[in-house]
Amino acid sequence: xxxxxxxxxxxxxxxxxxxxxxxxxxxxxxxxxxxxxxxxxxxxxxxxxxxxxxxxxxxxxxxxxxxxxxxxxxxxxxxxxxxxxxxxxxxxxxxxxxxxxxxxxxxxxxxxxxxxxxxxxxxxxxxxxxxxxxxxxxxxxxxxxxxxxxxxxxxxxxxxxxxxxxxxxxxxxxxxxxxxxxxxxxxxxxxxxxxxxxxxxxxxxxxxxxxxxxxxxxxxxxxxxxxx
Amino acid sequence: xxxxxxxxxxxxxxxxxxxxxxxxxxxxxxxxxxxxxxxxxxxxxxxxxxxxxxxxxxxxxxxxxxxxxxxxxxxxxxxxxxxxxxxxxxxxxxxxxxxxxxxxxxxxxxxxxxxxxxxxxxxxxxxxxxxxxxxxxxxxxxxxxxxxxxxxxxxxxxxxxxxxxxxxxxxxxxxxxxxxxxxxxxxxxxxxxxxxxxxxxxxxxxxxxxxxxxxxxxxxxxxxxxxx
Numbered sequence: 001x002x003x004x005x006x007x008x009x010x011x012x013x014x015x016x017x018x019x020x021x022x023x024x025x026x027x028x029x030x031x032x033x034x035x036x037x038x039x040x041x042x043x044x045x046x047x048x049x050x051x052x053x054x055x056x057x058x059x060x061x062x063x064x065x066x067x068x069x070x071x072x073x074x075x076x077x078x079x080x081x082x083x084x085x086x087x088x089x090x091x092x093x094x095x096x097x098x099x100x101x102x103x104x105x106x107x108x109x110x111x112x113x114x115x116x117x118x119x120x121x122x123x124x125x126x127x128x129x130x131x132x133x134x135x136x137x138x139x140x141x142x143x144x145x146x147x148x149x150x151x152x153x154x155x156x157x158x159x160x161x162x163x164x165x166x167x168x169x170x171x172x173x174x175x176x177x178x179x180x181x182x183x184x185x186x187x188x189x190x191x192x193x194x195x196x197x198x199x200x201x202x203x204x205x206x207x208x209x210x211x212x213x214x215x216x217x218x219x220x221x222x223x224x225x226x227x228x
Numbered sequence: 229x230x231x232x233x234x235x236x237x238x239x240x241x242x243x244x245x246x247x248x249x250x251x252x253x254x255x256x257x258x259x260x261x262x263x264x265x266x267x268x269x270x271x272x273x274x275x276x277x278x279x280x281x282x283x284x285x286x287x288x289x290x291x292x293x294x295x296x297x298x299x300x301x302x303x304x305x306x307x308x309x310x311x312x313x314x315x316x317x318x319x320x321x322x323x324x325x326x327x328x329x330x331x332x333x334x335x336x337x338x339x340x341x342x343x344x345x346x347x348x349x350x351x352x353x354x355x356x357x358x359x360x361x362x363x364x365x366x367x368x369x370x371x372x373x374x375x376x377x378x379x380x381x382x383x384x385x386x387x388x389x390x391x392x393x394x395x396x397x398x399x400x401x402x403x404x405x406x407x408x409x410x411x412x413x414x415x416x417x418x419x420x421x422x423x424x425x426x427x428x429x430x431x432x433x434x435x436x437x438x439x440x441x442x443x444x445x446x447x448x449x450x451x452x453x454x455x456x
Contacts, residue, residue, distance in 0.1 A: 027274075030274075030277060030278070033265070033268075034265060034268055034277075037261070037262060037265030037266070037268075037269075037284065038265070038266070038269065040261075040262055040265075041262040041266065046255075046258075046305075046306035046309055046310065046313075047306055049258060049262075050258070050291075050295070050305075050306075053258065053261055053288050054288075054292075056265065056285075056288075057284075057285040057288050060281050060282075060284075061285075064282075077274070077278075078273070078274035078278075081274055085274075
């Protein structure tokens with residue numbers, strides 16, 4: 001059980017960690033917007049385009065909510081996002097979908113891993129910040145994405161095998177970028193490792209989190225009838 | 229002066245023309261969303277990304293309003309958009325921006341020509357349809373686009389000359405696609421040419437409209453200090 005004092009935004013060390021976490025999530029939402037919009041451009045049917053664009057704009061609305069919160073904390077969103085640009089862009093470049101089905105799979109796997117990770121981190125944050133993170137992650141349009149994936153796999157079973165491999169690659173690349181981010185970003189790592197004044201939650205907790213991310217990823221792949 | 233009876237959605241011939249016009253505008257908004265989102269992905273600064281994504285989502289909101297109106301008229305938006313897919317996609321392919329400044333210019337020139345054209349057509353439509361078209365064209369974020377273009381040209385004057393040429397090409401390609409659309413789409417052309425029961429507004433009016441589109445395009449280029 002966590003017996004440490006409740007985190008407060010008045011604590012400058014904690015506040016720095018929060019801002020760092022929010023920089024990560026905020027830039028993540030912007031890149032998800034860009035990626036879903038690119039999927040929309042690749043989609044063959046007009047109804048798919050409309051659904052993907054709806055999801056994209058929903059991600060962008062979350063981005064705007066997060067920016068407003070950061071401004072409220074007195075920080076410029078673009079400054080706290082900047083440290084994450086290289087990592088996210090590297091992930092998106094290393095996992096650029098070559099077909100619209102791969103794009104769908106990336107939306108399904110990538111957005112979900114990110115959302116799971118943010119929700120896990122939110123557990124260690126103050127109530128106000130946690131409530132915002134949970135709110136912005138609530139409506140990500142995953143229902144449409146899963147339904148369409150089931151349809152495209154049913155229509156072309158060998159595609160399922162290729163998408164299973166692709167899902168594994170997406171997960172692997174996400175974990176390796178996450179490790180680099182954790183190593184690069186002291187304030188973010190500080191949440192787990194802690195400082196002299198404020199002990200962190202512990203690296204064992206971080207290991208548990210990654211275990212749960214992997215488990216939920218496997219469940220999502222199983223929901224498509226695929227192996228993780 | 230137009231002495232013809234006021235157009236009514238109860239007239240099936242007129243209604244067909246309206247649905248055809250709305251199919252054009254609705255698909256146009258969807259492609260503008262896709263294109264602005266692609267510009268967002270190309271933009272170098274995070275503040276530019278945020279501004280372009282805001283514009284993109286605003287276009288998509290317009291798209292949703294138009295779809296709702298079409299559904300209200302009892303037609304499936306994807307069906308009335310379908311005939312315009314090839315033409316719009318051809319325009320976007322023939323004018324794919326190779327830099328983010330070319331993308332900005334395309335947003336400035338292309339969206340404005342389209343908006344001017346739609347507003348001109350709206351003048352011949354029933355009040356309810358006209359009000360919707362005018363409303364969805366109201367907030368297109370052109371202020372940001374013009375301001376950034378002035379900044380990028382001021383920072384790199386030779387770029388202005390290249391963007392002037394690019395603007396001319398965008399206008400030329402838009403006019404040639406518009407002519408093909410007019411020839412292909414009988415119901416749309418019917419608004420101008422008319423039928424036995426309902427005379428059109430006349431081809432001379434159409435020529436005047438294209439003259440005004442060209443004039444406003446020249447004014448917009450002049451506002452950037454460029455020749456049209």
